[in-house]
Amino acid sequence: MHKHIMPTYASLPVRFVKGKGAYLWDDEGQQYLDALAGIAVCSLGHSHPEVAAAISEQANTLTHTSNLYYIDKQEKLANKLCELSGMNDVFFANSGAEANEAAIKIARRFGHNKGIDEPLIICMHNSFHGRTLATLTATGNDKVKEGFAPLPAGFIHANYNDIPAIESLFEQHNNIAAILVEPIQGESGVNIPADDYLNKLRDLSEQHDCLLMLDEIQTGVGRTGSFLASQQNGIKADVVTMAKALGNGVPIGACLSSGKATGLLTAGSHGSTFGGNPLACAAALSVIEVLQRDQLSQRALQLGAKMNAGFKQKLQHCEHVVEVRNKGLMIAIELKTPCTELVAKALEQKLLINVAGGNNVRLLPPLTITDAEATSIIDIVSDLIIAH
Numbered sequence: 293m294h295k296h297i298m299p300t301y302a303s304l305p306v307r308f309v310k311g312k313g314a315y316l317w318d319d320e321g322q323q324y325l326d327a328l329a330g331i332a333v334c335s336l337g338h339s340h341p342e343v344a345a346a347i348s349e350q351a352n353t354l355t356h357t358s359n360l361y362y363i364d365k366q367e368k369l370a371n372k373l374c375e376l377s378g379m380n381d382v383f384f385a386n387s388g389a390e391a392n393e394a395a396i397k398i399a400r401r402f403g404h405n406k407g408i409d410e411p412l413i414i415c416m417h418n419s420f421h422g423r424t425l426a427t428l429t430a431t432g433n434d435k436v437k438e439g440f441a442p443l444p445a446g447f448i449h450a451n452y453n454d455i456p457a458i459e460s461l462f463e464q465h466n467n468i469a470a471i472l473v474e475p476i477q478g479e480s481g482v483n484i485p486a487d488d489y490l491n492k493l494r495d496l497s498e499q500h501d502c503l504l505m506l507d508e509i510q511t512g513v514g515r516t517g518s519f520l521a522s523q524q525n526g527i528k529a530d531v532v533t534m535a536k537a538l539g540n541g542v543p544i545g546a547c548l549s550s551g552k553a554t555g556l557l558t559a560g561s562h563g564s565t566f567g568g569n570p571l572a573c574a575a576a577l578s579v580i581e582v583l584q585r586d587q588l589s590q591r592a593l594q595l596g597a598k599m600n601a602g603f604k605q606k607l608q609h610c611e612h613v614v615e616v617r618n619k620g621l622m623i624a625i626e627l628k629t630p631c632t633e634l635v636a637k638a639l640e641q642k643l644l645i646n647v648a649g650g651n652n653v654r655l656l657p658p659l660t661i662t663d664a665e666a667t668s669i670i671d672i673v674s675d676l677i678i679a680h
């Protein structure tokens with residue numbers, strides 16, 4: 293690690309200097325296949341020509357003005373996001389954590405407007421919502437909180453995919469303002485809940501007049517086979533947060549509201565210097581254009597099913613494997629034992645993968661990968677798992 297960089301990441305000793313599609317090149321000219329896409333960010337692959345052109349054109353026209361003025365590209369992007377999600381309006385931020393901060397503020401305002409002095413947000417164990425103080429408190433993992441007390445109040449946790457646990461929290465507390473939940477838990481290992489889990493949370497939140505807030509930061513923008521993962525449940529949340537793939541690598545976050553969550557953040561109550569600036573919005577607009585034109589969510593759905601079948605076939609006799617699971621191109625192979633060392637082993641084979649939650653090989657490849665690239669990923673990862 294560089295002596296002038298705070299060592300918040302145990303980075304691998306490789307320095308990438310160029311990317312194209314599903315490939316990266318290091319500073320020695322070695323080529324790597326990327327099955328992680330910058331942690332679900334570069335869903336259109338690296339250096340996508342149309343996104344690069346949109347960024348370049350915008351940089352040569354106007355990069356930033358601040359939200360003190362109307363921003364044409366921001367308006368266009370808000371229209372597009374609302375059209376695709378069915379939501380009503382958008383606050384633009386620069387990251388996932390910031391998008392969730394906006395959601396948390398909306399939940400608190402919603403609670404206060406109902407006369408609740410200390411509104412609570414129900415979050416889930418094993419969730420991940422970011423690294424700011426509020427979002428790490430929402431996060432259901434004690435490790436990320438160590439040494440950062442005092443933490444903000446107002447967050448309680450329930451087991452994921454456990455409806456009785458949520459019902460019991462509603463019985464115990466009369467000050468719940470919102471439920472904040474990922475449609476699939478990404479960071480803790482691609483935990484896919486029961487098909488009707490989100491529908492039941494939608495029902496419960498209506499029954500108790502609180503907000504359903506979906507963190508679609510990792511699942512959104514086509515990765516799971518629809519623009520938002522929750523669209524496969526046929527539900528609309530009150531708040532949806534997005535980031536990651538929205539800018540294909542240009543930092544952007546978005547907090548969308550609808551229904552009873554609309555209109556709670558008013559002038560002066562929230563803001564961001566950079567949020568929704570012309571450069572980030574131009575990148576996101578071109579990402580969405582390509583995503584729609586090239587039908588990449590459908591591609592994610594088909595290829596995800598194919599990769600799942602491919603892994604199951606290759607690993608059918610492998611005793612270390614608990615399960616292969618996926619939703620679109622959010623894929624995990626769960627092993628019986630911890631397997632973090634597979635990341636470095638894959639790197640030696642010039643493949644980028646990730647291990648989440650200790651014993652899940654997690655794959656989040658670009659949605660643009662070819663069948664042949666998908667086959668290479670299956671072959672290399674399966675061999676590594678078999679040798680584990």
Ligand SMILES: Cc1ncc(COP(=O)(O)O)c(C=O)c1O
Nearest residue numbers: 387388389420421422478509510
């Ligand atoms: C579901 C989810 N929410 C929030 C975040 C935080 O996003 P960011 O790192 O952009 O702040 C992440 C990042 O991994 C995430 O996966």
